[in-house]
Amino acid sequence: MKSLFSSFYAWADERLGLEELVQFAKQKTVPVHSQSFWYYWGGLSLFFFLIQFATGVLLLLYYRPGPDAYDSVRQITYDTNFGWLVRSVHSWAANLMIVAIFVHMFSVFFMKAYRKPREFGWWSGVALLGMAMVFGFSGYLLPMDDLAYFATKVGMEIFSVVPMIGPKLADLVRGGPDVSEYTVHRFFALHVVVLPAVFLPILGFHLWLVQRHGNAVPPSEEAKPEAQRRSESFFPNFMMKDFAMWLVAFNVLSVLAFMFPWDLGPQADPLKPAPLGIHPEWYFMSQFQVLKIFGDLFPGTLGEILGIVVFTAGLLLWFLIPLYDNTQEAGRRARRATYFGLFTLIALIVTTIWAYLVL
Amino acid sequence: MNYPFWDVPHIGSGWVIGIIAIFHMMVALFAVGGGFYLVLAERKALREGHRDWLEVLRGHSKFFLILTGVFGTVSGVGIWFAIGLANPEGTSALIHNFVFGWAMEWVFFIVELTTAAVYYYTWGRVSDELHVKVGWLYAAASFFTLVIINGILSFMLTPGDAWLAVAGTGQEASRFWQAFFNPTYWPNLIIRCLICASLAGVWALVTCSRIDGGKKPELKTAMVRWSAKWLLPTFVLLPLAFVWYLWTVPESQRALLQLGISTIGMGMFTQVTRMMLVVGLTSGVIVVVTYAFAWRSPLEFNSGQALAVMLLALIATASGEYTRETLRKPYVIGRYMFSNGVRVASVDKLNAEGYLAHSVWTRRGGDGKLAKGEAMFRGQCMACHTVNGYRSMKRLLADRNREAINNLLTLLHDYKPDSPYRAFMPHMAGTKEEVEALGDYLAALTAAPASSEKPKVAEKQTPVTSLGKL
Numbered sequence: 114m115k116s117l118f119s120s121f122y123a124w125a126d127e128r129l130g131l132e133e134l135v136q137f138a139k140q141k142t143v144p145v146h147s148q149s150f151w152y153y154w155g156g157l158s159l160f161f162f163l164i165q166f167a168t169g170v171l172l173l174l175y176y177r178p179g180p181d182a183y184d185s186v187r188q189i190t191y192d193t194n195f196g197w198l199v200r201s202v203h204s205w206a207a208n209l210m211i212v213a214i215f216v217h218m219f220s221v222f223f224m225k226a227y228r229k230p231r232e233f234g235w236w237s238g239v240a241l242l243g244m245a246m247v248f249g250f251s252g253y254l255l256p257m258d259d260l261a262y263f264a265t266k267v268g269m270e271i272f273s274v275v276p277m278i279g280p281k282l283a284d285l286v287r288g289g290p291d292v293s294e295y296t297v298h299r300f301f302a303l304h305v306v307v308l309p310a311v312f313l314p315i316l317g318f319h320l321w322l323v324q325r326h327g328n329a330v331p332p333s334e335e336a337k338p339e340a341q342r343r344s345e346s347f348f349p350n351f352m353m354k355d356f357a358m359w360l361v362a363f364n365v366l367s368v369l370a371f372m373f374p375w376d377l378g379p380q381a382d383p384l385k386p387a388p389l390g391i392h393p394e395w396y397f398m399s400q401f402q403v404l405k406i407f408g409d410l411f412p413g414t415l416g417e418i419l420g421i422v423v424f425t426a427g428l429l430l431w432f433l434i435p436l437y438d439n440t441q442e443a444g445r446r447a448r449r450a451t452y453f454g455l456f457t458l459i460a461l462i463v464t465t466i467w468a469y470l471v472l
Numbered sequence: 473m474n475y476p477f478w479d480v481p482h483i484g485s486g487w488v489i490g491i492i493a494i495f496h497m498m499v500a501l502f503a504v505g506g507g508f509y510l511v512l513a514e515r516k517a518l519r520e521g522h523r524d525w526l527e528v529l530r531g532h533s534k535f536f537l538i539l540t541g542v543f544g545t546v547s548g549v550g551i552w553f554a555i556g557l558a559n560p561e562g563t564s565a566l567i568h569n570f571v572f573g574w575a576m577e578w579v580f581f582i583v584e585l586t587t588a589a590v591y592y593y594t595w596g597r598v599s600d601e602l603h604v605k606v607g608w609l610y611a612a613a614s615f616f617t618l619v620i621i622n623g624i625l626s627f628m629l630t631p632g633d634a635w636l637a638v639a640g641t642g643q644e645a646s647r648f649w650q651a652f653f654n655p656t657y658w659p660n661l662i663i664r665c666l667i668c669a670s671l672a673g674v675w676a677l678v679t680c681s682r683i684d685g686g687k688k689p690e691l692k693t694a695m696v697r698w699s700a701k702w703l704l705p706t707f708v709l710l711p712l713a714f715v716w717y718l719w720t721v722p723e724s725q726r727a728l729l730q731l732g733i734s735t736i737g738m739g740m741f742t743q744v745t746r747m748m749l750v751v752g753l754t755s756g757v758i759v760v761v762t763y764a765f766a767w768r769s770p771l772e773f774n775s776g777q778a779l780a781v782m783l784l785a786l787i788a789t790a791s792g793e794y795t796r797e798t799l800r801k802p803y804v805i806g807r808y809m810f811s812n813g814v815r816v817a818s819v820d821k822l823n824a825e826g827y828l829a830h831s832v833w834t835r836r837g838g839d840g841k842l843a844k845g846e847a848m849f850r851g852q853c854m855a856c857h858t859v860n861g862y863r864s865m866k867r868l869l870a871d872r873n874r875e876a877i878n879n880l881l882t883l884l885h886d887y888k889p890d891s892p893y894r895a896f897m898p899h900m901a902g903t904k905e906e907v908e909a910l911g912d913y914l915a916a917l918t919a920a921p922a923s924s925e926k927p928k929v930a931e932k933q934t935p936v937t938s939l940g941k942l
Binding site: 150372 | 749769772787
């Protein structure tokens with residue numbers, strides 16, 4: 114059996130150059146230090162994305178966009194064997210993926226892993242998070258139950274407050290003045306064609322950059338002399354542990370999907386009043402609350418526009434951090450960047466909790 | 473019926489017990505397994521001359537003492553409070569039947585707590601030989617706490633025919649040992665011992681992850697691997713022990729699992745089946761993850777990884793405890809007392825004379841139907857259901873009109889042998905008028921707007937209510 118495998122490996126190696134890959138993986142090392150745990154979160158984000166991809170393809174076999182959207186999801190949930198499980202895993206993994214990307218992003222931020230030469234890694238990563246959130250937003254409408262319908266309706270109103278082009282933009286995305294079956298078609302196309310087509314190349318680019326530059330170490334570790342730094346081989350040691358973390362994530366995902374299967378509410382009825390406390394998904398709650406705060410402080414359109422301006426400015430500062438915290442020294446600039454990160458993290462958490470409390 | 477009802481909004485009283493009990497089990501089972509771990513590790517270190525192990529074990533015993541002696545003890549008392557409030561009838565039955573058992577348990581508790589403190593405070597102050605002896609004394613005392621409590625917990629699922637034959641006659645204590653060594657006693661004990669061993673390993677891995685692998689590579693490698701080994705016997709033997717356990721549980725409980733498995737494709741499987749799957753999956757994952765993190769790379773094994781293993785252990789323990797609790801349905805004490813606190817033998821009497829007439833803590837004298845319905849709801853439903861949260865009545869009855877609710881209540885009240893609800897719902901007791909009042913209350917509940925939790929019971933219509941409103 115072993116010799117059969119060896120022969121097959123030799124045959125494949127001759128044609129594909131597998132040994133080069135193995136040698137590359139064996140030479141590649143991963144730093145070992147007190148913050149090593151955060152290295153797993155990029156891999157976890159990837160794992161959840163792979164789950165999304167696999168379950169998304171399965172859902173695609175039965176989902177019908179348009180007027181049948183609700184009915185097809187009802188069939189998936191209640192009539193198709195294991196449909197409930199696939200849908201539940203898809204929905205939970207979507208949320209867990211965004212959690213994992215957030216954790217990954219903040220760990221990268223606090224390790225200062227956006228500095229030279231990893232700027233493009235940071236930019237592509239933030240872009241992937243943005244797209245993951247749009248994935249979430251577009252996917253949320255697809256079942257067309259009342260919660261999805263009204264939450265999307267509320268979400269689309271944010272577009273409308275953008276000066277000048279807002280209302281037209283909202284109409285374009287909705288496919289009309291209101292959320293309808295045309296919106297489902299558009300969101301479906303966005304969710305299964307446009308976004309994957311953009312997401313996958315950027316993901317490939319991001320992963321290539323990780324291979325090219327390797328794992329960054331936090332400044333405290335960087336300050337140590339080379340002889341005092343420790344590392345382990347990527348293959349098989351780190352890879353084995355990375356897979357183990359995937360297994361832990363799979364376990365958590367299974368518990369959530371088994372124990373709390375994703376619900377399907379009643380079919381959306383535009384003529385009915387919106388259910389009480391309607392709100393966007395948790396990862397948009399912070400933005401939702403910021404807009405509300407500005408709306409309260411400055412009633413009218415001014416508040417809405419100010420809210421969007423402040424949020425966009427914050428996002429831009431976040432995105433461009435590699436350009437103004439670009440030296441390796443632990444100076445005032447580096448400290449300010451860390452404070453900015455802490456402020457952002459706390460503000461996100463506080464405004465999200467606040468948003469839920471005042472629902 | 474003889475006690476007031478405890479209303480815990482949103483999560484229900486069951487989850488108050490559950491939350492305390494899950495964390496308590498994580499610590500209590502560690503208290504048993506960890507005792508053996510400490511003394512065996514110390515013995516090994518002394519025999520093989522690994523003096524450097526002793527410093528780590530000393531640190532571990534401090535952590536052990538604080539965790540088990542403080543958190544374990546406080547949460548244990550918390551369970552008593554919680555079960556006494558959530559299911560006073562069931563708790564009362566356990567206390568009355570096992571007075572001698574509890575007395576033994578508390579003797580062992582006292583010995584356990586004392587020796588744990590002595591073990592920690594005598595590191596380096598008494599001879600090695602004496603210190604190991606104290607360790608053995610602790611391990612034995614903690615093991616006997618498990619031996620005793622296991623008899624009482626397993627009794628709740630399978631009290632056994634001998635005890636049931638005298639139940640309610642006042643002669644229950646005469647069958648103490650039959651009730652104690654009930655049909656599921658031994659497999660339950662073996663399962664718990666195996667879990668104790670694995671939890672000892674899991675908690676020890678948390679301590680070992682903190683050893684500096686750069687400065688003490690040999691110590692860290694040896695201790696991480698030795699601790700990881702403690703998980704292995706559990707995951708080899710647990711499936712066998714579990715099959716034995718299933719073989720001893722009543723046929724009706726096994727049927728609940730089979731029903732769940734046969735309908736899994738449609739997502740209709742029972743809660744207990746879901747939990748079983750989670751336990752099986754998580755147990756397997758723990759072994760693989762421990763192998764990858766700890767056994768293969770002991771030097772790099774860090775606190776984050778140890779906590780990931782701990783999280784899995786928590787999931788497995790929580791699911792296991794939930795399964796054990798759910799498997800008892802529809803009883804709180806098998807074939808003796810339903811989960812709503814109604815004794816099997818009392819159903820006919822309550823049907824004839826009225827459930828509320830025998831509820832000491834409900835005020836009588838009025839005829840408010842909704843108020844009566846609410847009192848019935850508190851007594852017969854609230855042990856497992858909440859209005860708007862866990863097992864929400866509003867959600868479960870959302871699609872039923874008054875007639876459909878009535879049909880459901882009739883099924884639960886008549887409790888015919890072919891009723892599908894018999895598998896997991898208790899027998900509802902009460903007169904026709906009481907059942908009708910409950911139906912009215914539930915119908916008003918489902919019709920109430922989402923913003924209001926409960927139907928408004930008019931002030932003048934609240935003569936029948938619980939102590940909470942007095």
